[in-house]
Amino acid sequence: xxxxxxxxxxxxxVYYYEGNKTPSLDNVSITIKKGVKTAILGGNGAGKSTFFxxxxxxxxxxxxxxxxxxxxxxxxxxxxxELCSHVAVVLQNxxxxxxxxxxxxxxxxxxxxIGLPKNxxxxxxxxxxxxxxxxxKRDQNSLQLxxxxxxxxSLAGALAMKPDVLIMDExxxxxxxxxxxxxxxLAEQLHHSGTDIVLSTxxxxxxxxxxxxxxxxxxxxxxxxxxxxGFYSDSVLSYSAGxxxxxxxxxxxxxxxxxxxxxxxxxxTEPQLIAKMVPDKPRGTMQIVPxxxxxxxxxxxxxxxxxxxxxxxxxxxxxxxxxxxxxxxFFGGLESCLSQLLNGEDVALFCxxxxxxxxxxxxxxxxxxxxxxxxxIEEPIVVEQHTEE
Amino acid sequence: MALFEVRNVTYSYNSRQKRPSLNDIxxxxxxxxxTAILGANGAGKSTLFxxxxxxFKPSAGEVLYNDRPLDYSxxxxxxxxxxxxxxxxxxxxxxxxxxxxxxxxxxxxxxxLPRDEVDTRIRExxxxxxxxxxRMRPSTQLxxxxxxxxSLAGALAVRPKVLILDExxxxxxxxxxxxxxxLIDQLYCAGTTVILSTxxxxxxxxxxxDIIxxxxxxxxxxxxxEEYFSDPEKTAYAGLARPHTFSVNSYVSKMRGLEExxxxxxxxxxxxxxxxxxxxxxxxxxxxxxxxTEAVEKTGAVGAYxxxxxxxxxxxxxxxxxxxxxxxxxxxxxxxSKDSVLxxxxxxxxxxxxxxxxxESFGIKAEVIM
Numbered sequence: 001x002x003x004x005x006x007x008x009x010x011x012x013x014v015y016y017y018e019g020n021k022t023p024s025l026d027n028v029s030i031t032i033k034k035g036v037k038t039a040i041l042g043g044n045g046a047g048k049s050t051f052f053x054x055x056x057x058x059x060x061x062x063x064x065x066x067x068x069x070x071x072x073x074x075x076x077x078x079x080x081x082e083l084c085s086h087v088a089v090v091l092q093n094x095x096x097x098x099x100x101x102x103x104x105x106x107x108x109x110x111x112x113x114i115g116l117p118k119n120x121x122x123x124x125x126x127x128x129x130x131x132x133x134x135x136x137k138r139d140q141n142s143l144q145l146x147x148x149x150x151x152x153x154s155l156a157g158a159l160a161m162k163p164d165v166l167i168m169d170e171x172x173x174x175x176x177x178x179x180x181x182x183x184x185x186l187a188e189q190l191h192h193s194g195t196d197i198v199l200s201t202x203x204x205x206x207x208x209x210x211x212x213x214x215x216x217x218x219x220x221x222x223x224x225x226x227x228x229x230g231f232y233s234d235s236v237l238s239y240s241a242g243x244x245x246x247x248x249x250x251x252x253x254x255x256x257x258x259x260x261x262x263x264x265x266x267x268x269t270e271p272q273l274i275a276k277m278v279p280d281k282p283r284g285t286m287q288i289v290p291x292x293x294x295x296x297x298x299x300x301x302x303x304x305x306x307x308x309x310x311x312x313x314x315x316x317x318x319x320x321x322x323x324x325x326x327x328x329x330f331f332g333g334l335e336s337c338l339s340q341l342l343n344g345e346d347v348a349l350f351c352x353x354x355x356x357x358x359x360x361x362x363x364x365x366x367x368x369x370x371x372x373x374x375x376x377i378e379e380p381i382v383v384e385q386h387t388e389e
Numbered sequence: 390m391a392l393f394e395v396r397n398v399t400y401s402y403n404s405r406q407k408r409p410s411l412n413d414i415x416x417x418x419x420x421x422x423x424t425a426i427l428g429a430n431g432a433g434k435s436t437l438f439x440x441x442x443x444x445f446k447p448s449a450g451e452v453l454y455n456d457r458p459l460d461y462s463x464x465x466x467x468x469x470x471x472x473x474x475x476x477x478x479x480x481x482x483x484x485x486x487x488x489x490x491x492x493x494x495x496x497x498x499x500x501x502l503p504r505d506e507v508d509t510r511i512r513e514x515x516x517x518x519x520x521x522x523x524r525m526r527p528s529t530q531l532x533x534x535x536x537x538x539x540s541l542a543g544a545l546a547v548r549p550k551v552l553i554l555d556e557x558x559x560x561x562x563x564x565x566x567x568x569x570x571x572l573i574d575q576l577y578c579a580g581t582t583v584i585l586s587t588x589x590x591x592x593x594x595x596x597x598x599d600i601i602x603x604x605x606x607x608x609x610x611x612x613x614x615e616e617y618f619s620d621p622e623k624t625a626y627a628g629l630a631r632p633h634t635f636s637v638n639s640y641v642s643k644m645r646g647l648e649e650x651x652x653x654x655x656x657x658x659x660x661x662x663x664x665x666x667x668x669x670x671x672x673x674x675x676x677x678x679x680x681x682t683e684a685v686e687k688t689g690a691v692g693a694y695x696x697x698x699x700x701x702x703x704x705x706x707x708x709x710x711x712x713x714x715x716x717x718x719x720x721x722x723x724x725x726s727k728d729s730v731l732x733x734x735x736x737x738x739x740x741x742x743x744x745x746x747x748x749e750s751f752g753i754k755a756e757v758i759m
Contacts, residue, residue, distance in 0.1 A: 043562035
């Protein structure tokens with residue numbers, strides 16, 4: 001169960017940009033809870049980014065107060081720097097955030113800046129670059145990276161701070177679909193390992209799949225806080241906020257209405273919708289294989305025997321990619337495997353060892369939409385890596 | 390008929406590139422087909438676009454427009470760009486002038502049109518993108534979404550035969566994105582050929598008749614979307630994911646022992662296909678909007694489709710339930726056997742009727758009343 005203590009709280013904050021007579025945030029109160037995946041939604045110019053700048057103390061409200069773990073923020077230089085190591089904000093445009101020359105120098109910038117010892121700085125930068133899949137490019141000039149790579153580099157810069165809360169402004173904007181899937185999986189994994197994630201987005205479909213709770217801004221004011229279904233069920237409210245109901249929500253509510261059924265439980269992912277729509281088809285089973293180290297095609301094939309194979313997790317994905325091995329689902333592995341399972345196929349899912357309970361949690365969520373999913377967790381496979389350079 | 394033909398085109402930005410940005414690409418873009426170019430970041434989408442209006446000249450191969458190879462001489466290119474407009478993804482690369490007006494005037498002015506014609510076109514273009522009130526504003530004071538619309542207005546003022554849009558909805562909120570797509574439909578219905586590039590596979594699937602898929606400068610696919618998305622390996626290879634509607638239809642049809650075809654591309658079509666046997670459709674009353682159109686009796690939810698329809702309902706104080714995505718929302722109502730009223734720009738009427746009637750092939754007959 002989630003621990004619903006307050007993580008960040010904005011109380012009645014008002015903010016004006018210089019020279020503006022109308023406020024960019026108008027008496028906004030939002031509480032972000034620990035362990036609750038939170039999305040801030042709103043149309044262009046609603047105040048999402050302005051709100052984010054308040055959370056890490058970059059911007060001070062004209063009135064009202066921002067609290068981190070129940071303590072009001074201090075805007076003194078030293079306190080602000082201290083806050084940066086707890087609350088990291090990743091901006092929408094990576095170029096506003098990338099300072100360093102090489103990729104590695106850029107990832108080291110933050111930890112260096114808070115005065116960490118050299119070996120710690122290096123270790124953190126390495127880990128962060130590995131998480132976003134840029135360690136191979138560590139010696140490249142950051143200006144030579146593609147947009148998607150720069151976007152991941154700016155995320156690495158934040159991860160290197162090992163923040164308690166990671167705040168991401170439009171993290172998937174401008175990314176192609178696979179990169180977006182990969183990034184959301186990383187966000188899920190980070191959240192699961194205890195880093196709280198708050199993100200802003202325009203993408204209602206993405207937010208619907210991911211967020212536990214939303215806060216909606218409209219023209220500088222907060223118009224909604226709570227569960228997503230409550231917001232989209234009120235079409236006048238969601239319309240006036242510049243948003244449209246996610247297609248998954250539309251499909252489910254209309255289909256439920258046609259069958260004279262209650263729309264709840266609300267499917268938010270493809271397999272959940274499929275399970276709800278076809279409850280009576282015999283299903284396959286899932287083997288979950290926790291895996292760490294250097295994977296080979298032989299290892300993958302040893303679990304295959306008529307199973308469809310998917311992967312989940314940043315480490316195992318990197319491993320499969322560097323082995324040039326082939327699996328059926330390289331992106332969106334869990335969802336695709338679940339859909340296949342509903343269609344009667346047996347599936348195997350290789351995942352990072354620290355993702356096993358996350359997988360179980362997601363599998364458990366499926367049981368709202370039909371019979372429980374049959375799965376088995378296998379003994380973890382660990383292959384020593386010899387390739388340490 | 391092929392409007393553009395790209396024959397074995399290879400292009401490199403400079404000689405030091407390890408592999409060319411476009412590698413031996415051959416494809417056709419047909420006149421009157423809604424065409425989308427898909428591909429991951431860096432696949433070569435923008436590079437291909439700039440070949441259509443002659444900004445880039447292929448290192449090898451050739452580009453034909455209306456069956457004639459492009460002429461890269463200055464006067465010929467100038468003429469070509471009166472026909473073909475490219476709207477780039479980042480509006481800041483396209484907005485040069487100090488005010489909105491002078492920016493939109495740039496295209497028609499360089500065509501050396503008479504002053505009052507330029508003025509008419511500015512007015513019309515700003516009207517279409519809903520930026521009339523901003524005509525005298527400095528471009529620098531606009532928000533991102535507004536700048537994006539001004540850059541589109543700049544292209545519209547040229548009244549091109551072909552409009553090429555690079556990521557037209559990127560960075561826009563859902564309603565603005567719908568509005569831009571509606572405008573694109575409107576131009577398309579009025580005879581403009583529209584080619585767009587996007588990452589958004591769900592959007593593409595509901596819009597495009599043909600797709601062109603690029604990956605690392607190579608052509609992966611060209612043709613109707615279903616054949617491409619049916620091949621998961623090919624889809625994954627190009628950095629894409631399958632559209633939700635396609636994927637869910639594919640699984641559920643298989644599991645219920647139904648044919649995958651007909652393929653629903655929109656939520657309303659999907660719901661119609663998945664609705665219980667015997668569900669009855671509601672009707673959509675279409676009110677074509679032109680000069681002097683009056684409000685009609687409200688017999689259900691009311692939608693406004695097209696920029697003239699939006700203006701009308703505002704001017705007449707008509708209460709509207711669906712200001713955005715109105716056609717789709719009225720279709721969803723019809724599937725739920727609810728009646729609705731759709732104020733619809735004249736130019737969009739045929740398309741709206743076709744779409745509403747398409748529901749019948751998915752199992753629900755929705756009547757159109759004019």
